[in-house]
Amino acid sequence: MATTKSSSYHHGDLRHAVLTAALEVIATEGPGALSLRDLARRAGVSHAAPAHHFKDRTGLLTAIAAEGFDLLADALADAPDLRERGVRYVRFGVEHPAHFQVMFLPDLLRGDDAALLAARARAGGELRAGVTGMPEGGRGDDARLAGIAAWSLAHGFATLLLSENLREPVGERDPEEIFRALAELLF
Structure with a gap:
C-alpha cells in the first residue's frame, strides 16, 4: 500500500511510510529489489527524503532488521516453554516474512548499529x-548446544515453510501443530 505525500510527509510519518513500502518490496521481490529512490516515489516524497532517516540502503535494511528482532523478542516473551517459543518463532517468520528475510543477512546490515x-x-x-x-x-x-539445536529447528522449519518447500509434506495441516510434534520428538 503506497502512501501519499500528504499522508506520510506532512504528518511526520515518513520513516514509517518508507519502512512499510520497503517491507512490501522485500516480501514480493526480495531485498535486492530495494531502492531508496523507488521507496521515495512510493511514499510521494523527494528522492532525497528517505536518506534523511536512513542515510542509505544499508541503513534502511539495518532499521528493518532491528525492528524485526524487536518484534521477534516481543513474540517470544512470556512463552511458557521452549516448544512454544519455537512455535512463536515460526509464527513470527510467517507473519513477518520480509523482516525474517533481512534479519539473517548480515552482509546487508551495519553490524555495529546500536x-x-x-x-x-x-x-x-x-x-x-x-x-x-x-x-x-x-x-x-x-545448554548452549541445546539452544543452537532448538533455534536451528525453529529457524529451519520457518525458512522451509516460507520458501514453500514444505507445501507437500504440510499440506492442509496447521504448520504450528506440525512444529509442536517435531519439537516433541526431538526435545
Whole structure:
C-alpha cells in the first residue's frame, strides 16, 4: 500500500511510510529489489527524503532488521516453554516474512548499529530463556548446544515453510501443530 505525500510527509510519518513500502518490496521481490529512490516515489516524497532517516540502503535494511528482532523478542516473551517459543518463532517468520528475510543477512546490515545490537541481544535473550527453563536432563550437558539445536529447528522449519518447500509434506495441516510434534520428538 503506497502512501501519499500528504499522508506520510506532512504528518511526520515518513520513516514509517518508507519502512512499510520497503517491507512490501522485500516480501514480493526480495531485498535486492530495494531502492531508496523507488521507496521515495512510493511514499510521494523527494528522492532525497528517505536518506534523511536512513542515510542509505544499508541503513534502511539495518532499521528493518532491528525492528524485526524487536518484534521477534516481543513474540517470544512470556512463552511458557521452549516448544512454544519455537512455535512463536515460526509464527513470527510467517507473519513477518520480509523482516525474517533481512534479519539473517548480515552482509546487508551495519553490524555495529546500536539499535540492531540491542534488538538482537533482546531476541537472543528470549530464545535462551526457553532453554534455561528446560529441566537439565532435557537439554543435555551443554545448554548452549541445546539452544543452537532448538533455534536451528525453529529457524529451519520457518525458512522451509516460507520458501514453500514444505507445501507437500504440510499440506492442509496447521504448520504450528506440525512444529509442536517435531519439537516433541526431538526435545
